[in-house]
Amino acid sequence: MASITQSIDVEVPVTTAYNQWTQFEEFPQFLSFVDTITQIDDVTNRWVVTIGGVQREFLTKITEQHPDERVAWNSVDGDVDHAGVVTFHRLGDTTTRVTVQLDWNPEGLREKLGAVLGIDDHAVKKELGEYKAFIESRGGETGSWRGDVA
Numbered sequence: 001m002a003s004i005t006q007s008i009d010v011e012v013p014v015t016t017a018y019n020q021w022t023q024f025e026e027f028p029q030f031l032s033f034v035d036t037i038t039q040i041d042d043v044t045n046r047w048v049v050t051i052g053g054v055q056r057e058f059l060t061k062i063t064e065q066h067p068d069e070r071v072a073w074n075s076v077d078g079d080v081d082h083a084g085v086v087t088f089h090r091l092g093d094t095t096t097r098v099t100v101q102l103d104w105n106p107e108g109l110r111e112k113l114g115a116v117l118g119i120d121d122h123a124v125k126k127e128l129g130e131y132k133a134f135i136e137s138r139g140g141e142t143g144s145w146r147g148d149v150a
Helices: 014-021 024-029 108-117 119-138
Strands: 002-010 034-039 044-051 054-066 070-078 082-092 095-104
Touching: 002 119, 014 082, 014 095, 014 119, 024 034, 095 119
Parallel strands: none
Antiparallel strands: 002 095, 034 044, 044 054, 054 070, 070 082, 082 095
């Protein structure tokens, strides 16, 4: 199992950063590897991603979600075996630290080599930069879901 932890500070209030992260169907606007996400219900999402030229599809279930604090999930079906959590830390009235932790099972030689070389770590860091640019350029979130999942 490969593990990745990356953080980025965004110049928006914690509520704005969190609210945007709950808009899963908007992820393709700032995550280049995401083709589509379809929200099936409050806790289930179908992802279609393309990584290294290979398209994969999988379902995720949100296992824990607390407004302005965290969103945790794991894959439950499909081509990718992973789990993760995103946490939101208020640094000030207009600054938030977003931390992503992912555990995933690389498959095949290419993915395993990429994990060993830290390519996956670099990719997550790059994508967090895209999230930062997206949310800061908008000045506000595209929507929100404030439900609590225990």
